[in-house]
Amino acid sequence: MAEDQDPAQKTEEPTQKRVEDSRRKGQVATSREVNHWFMILGATLLVTMLAPGMFGRIKATLVEFIASPHDVTLDPGTVHAITVDLIGDLGSIMAVPAAILMALAVFGGLIQNGPIFAPELIKPKLEKISLLKGVKRLFSGRSLMEFTKGVLKLAIVATVATMVVV
Template sequence: MADEDKTEDPTAKRLEDSRKKGQIARSRELSTVLVLIFSAITLYLMAASLGKMMLTVMRHFFDLSYDEAWDYTHMLTSLDWVMEIISVPMLTFLIVVSVAGIYGSVAMGGFNFTWYTASFRAENLSPINGLKRMFGMNGLVELLKAIAKFGIVAVVTYFMLAFYMEEALHLDQELFPGSLFHAMELIGWTFIIICCALIPIAAVDIPYQSYTHNEQMKMSKQEVKDERKNAEGDPQVKGRIRRLQYQASARRMMQEVPQADVVVTNPTHYSVALKYDQAGNRAPYVVAKGADELAMHIRKIAEGNDVPLLASPALTRAIYYTTEIDEEIPEKLFQAVAQVLAYIYQLKQFKTGRGHRPKPLAKDLPIPPELRH
């Protein structure tokens, strides 16, 4: 898809996937500047000890006896001695530079280790892709940065040489080893200032790399939709699953309707089937409920299995909206449901010839206002 179509900010998943592939914002200029500056500062702080070490080594090798000069094993012995002397300052320098390099690499995009960038991919061998990288916008920016760095280093070096020219020319008039330490100080300050001159390059490169990475990660509207669809599932598939789940739940409900003690109705829009197990410890509970077509289906099953139907719109709506399947009715509806069950029980007794016809059920059952719907 064309780049101009990619107008949407990258999603968290897109950024995470790109991170797994090693595609994160990095600034090589930041890493380079940190390594150079810390190297320069470390060398400057260690200048005195390094100077003394160099002086000791020079005196050792220039002050040889006749026997040492003709002893071919003396060089190996001296090498061990030199390594022992320079090991501590050199290790210190290497550790500082390594820490600066690692921090410069992870400061912008964080630590990220992946084998994806090291794996073989055919597109990396494509000459066309290589030419695109060389002559594309990124290649042009890298060329401009290289020219800028060369120009800055050249100009700063010129001014530093001009500034220290007088002192450098008079180093030969100073006493040794003071002249050596003075020369190292001049070199150290020159190195530090030249390295610090590269800070503006890194300061510009950091936001540029962040902006470039964000532009590369941008997505089209279709890509965002596809990602959301893959993450959440196809809406059509999810809708079909919901329908199947609803149908399965409805079938289970229909199997429980014949076991109900009564079905209260709206009577046209809602139906709720209730059951009360007198031998159990449960309050009356809902075994099935439905609206519209499902309500009609519940009533048909109830009629086919001699389950009493009772029209009580207010009570039906109250139970329908407050109680789920297999849940006990709210305590505030106990009195109203008790009147319904008592009426149904008396009606059954009357039909079997073991009781009198019950009085008609009160139309205004005791339903609290907050449960009326």
């Protein structure tokens, strides 16, 4: 009877040692949806609380180019300096929201499983490199579903943000 069972079908709960070994290797059950939920909630709160001030700073940064574009000299040195200044200014404006969203994504993982340090997960393994498998994974049904979910989440956040700002 026991020989007829599929080895993938486990009939017993894993031992505590096996659970600890799996955790040490970083093999724990996590839901990406929890991380996404925290990030969407954070993005919504950021848009409602920080958007007016952020948009004011962005407007102040860009008003010179919009109000009097003919006054901007477009020689290579000036364009480079303007670009560096704009990237610096806009980067500093977006740094706080980006840091908050990253912290929320980390918090979503921590709340599910606690802190896990598993250097084995980031160790490169040459036997895992396969161009064919990578292409199959890239264009699989699961990837299409994840892409669709991502687009829907983005649409929801954009809709909420538009409703709040406008």
